[in-house]
Amino acid sequence: MAMSELVVKRIIELTKDPLTIDMDVHEDDDDALEEDIIEVEPYPNSVYIEEAHNEDPVDTEMNDVKAPATMNVELVQQVEPDNKQNVVEHDGSDNLYHVNMTVRQARTKNISNVDAAIKTELNSMILKEVFSPIKRTDIPKVVKVIPSHVIMKEKFSPDGKFLKLKARLVAGGHTYARPVKYLC
Amino acid sequence: MQDPSSIYVDSTYSPTPKIHHIFSVISRLVGEGYEMDTADFETAYLNAPIDGDIYMIIDSDTIRILLQLYEKTGVNYLNHLDEKDRLFVKLNKAIYGLQQSAKLWNSTASNALKSMGYKQNSIDECIFYNDNGIIILYADDLLLIHKTKEINDSILSQLSKTFTLSKTSNGSNIFNYLGMNLHVNKSMISISMKQF
Numbered sequence: 001m002a003m004s005e006l007v008v009k010r011i012i013e014l015t016k017d018p019l020t021i022d023m024d025v026h027e028d029d030d031d032a033l034e035e036d037i038i039e040v041e042p043y044p045n046s047v048y049i050e051e052a053h054n055e056d057p058v059d060t061e062m063n064d065v066k067a068p069a070t071m072n073v074e075l076v077q078q079v080e081p082d083n084k085q086n087v088v089e090h091d092g093s094d095n096l097y098h099v100n101m102t103v104r105q106a107r108t109k110n111i112s113n114v115d116a117a118i119k120t121e122l123n124s125m126i127l128k129e130v131f132s133p134i135k136r137t138d139i140p141k142v143v144k145v146i147p148s149h150v151i152m153k154e155k156f157s158p159d160g161k162f163l164k165l166k167a168r169l170v171a172g173g174h175t176y177a178r179p180v181k182y183l184c
Numbered sequence: 185m186q187d188p189s190s191i192y193v194d195s196t197y198s199p200t201p202k203i204h205h206i207f208s209v210i211s212r213l214v215g216e217g218y219e220m221d222t223a224d225f226e227t228a229y230l231n232a233p234i235d236g237d238i239y240m241i242i243d244s245d246t247i248r249i250l251l252q253l254y255e256k257t258g259v260n261y262l263n264h265l266d267e268k269d270r271l272f273v274k275l276n277k278a279i280y281g282l283q284q285s286a287k288l289w290n291s292t293a294s295n296a297l298k299s300m301g302y303k304q305n306s307i308d309e310c311i312f313y314n315d316n317g318i319i320i321l322y323a324d325d326l327l328l329i330h331k332t333k334e335i336n337d338s339i340l341s342q343l344s345k346t347f348t349l350s351k352t353s354n355g356s357n358i359f360n361y362l363g364m365n366l367h368v369n370k371s372m373i374s375i376s377m378k379q380f
Binding site: 103115118119122123124125126127128129130131132133134135136139143144145146147148149150158168169170171172173174176 | 227230231237238239240241242243245246249250252253256257259261264266270271272273274275276277279280281282283285378379
């Protein structure tokens with residue numbers, strides 16, 4: 001219960017949308033709350049990830065909200081680089097956690113094969129014809145052009161050895177409107 | 185509130201199977217002597233075609249590396265740079281980071297399975313079944329449980345015609361699925377997460 005309350009609070013903080021402020025939050029109605037979170041789902045990444053790490057272990061055991069906890073791991077791969085300060089950093093106690101970073105951060109860390117990693121990613125994108133170049137003048141003026149970023153990630157084997165550096169080209173999908181669906 | 189100039193996505197919801205559905209399917213069918221196999225779609229989202237026009241701008245650092253790839257790919261992006269050295273692209277596939285990517289990939293994968301003669305379970309949309317067995321699809325992770333090993337292999341080879349698949353288990357009786365190690369013995373199936 002504590003966790004779902006926290007998440008709902010953060011969502012309300014994050015959205016200045018009048019719809020969410022009008023939302024009735026029944027404290028007793030745990031099931032309804034969980035459903036709501038899944039519906040609002042795209043509210044992303046950094047929020048959930050921070051909470052997953054700051055949460056007391058006792059708290060997570062108390063409530064059986066296992067689903068968000070596993071979702072976090074999935075979401076780590078898709079972290080949008082909109083707030084670069086907010087990149088998740090582990091405390092360094094073990095190497096097993098895969099940290100996302102920007103290209104600049106990877107370069108300052110003196111990892112040698114940054115360019116090679118980006119090359120393999122872009123190569124696979126071109127092979128699959130993910131995007132085709134277009135002239136600025138051919139894009140209708142009303143349409144929004146979304147940004148893109150390259151995210152780097154160090155991969156470690158289960159016993160903590162550095163395996164490889166992985167690059168991923170992601171689109172800034174957060175910049176366009178998302179459907180507003182609240183079930184309250 | 186809605187900005188008319190922006191892109192509007194109708195739906196972004198993508199289902200995942202419930203973990204107790206996975207466990208019950210495994211315990212029931214493997215207990216009856218069915219054969220299990222696991223596989224993984226590589227760069228899954230990039231297989232899903234996109235609906236609608238989405239335009240993206242690529243930053244200068246990435247363009248520099250794109251231009252270095254010219255010899256390999258034969259696509260000259262220099263002609264497409266604008267006067268400020270920016271590159272605009274139109275997206276053809278569901279790239280990572282879009283809101284609708286998960287849904288687009290899920291419908292692509294489930295359509296592919298349906299076209300192979302599988303029916304979608306009405307309660308759990310990620311479970312597909314026919315007379316020979318069951319396929320569970322967790323985002324890009326496949327779990328196949330069929331009567332014989334040959335059926336598993338033929339389905340994987342059929343799928344690998346359109347997608348790039350990588351096998352996550354190495355032919356022994358230990359299968360890796362969703363970070364779990366499933367040890368299949370004659371008398372029992374045990375789950376461990378040793379690598380964590």
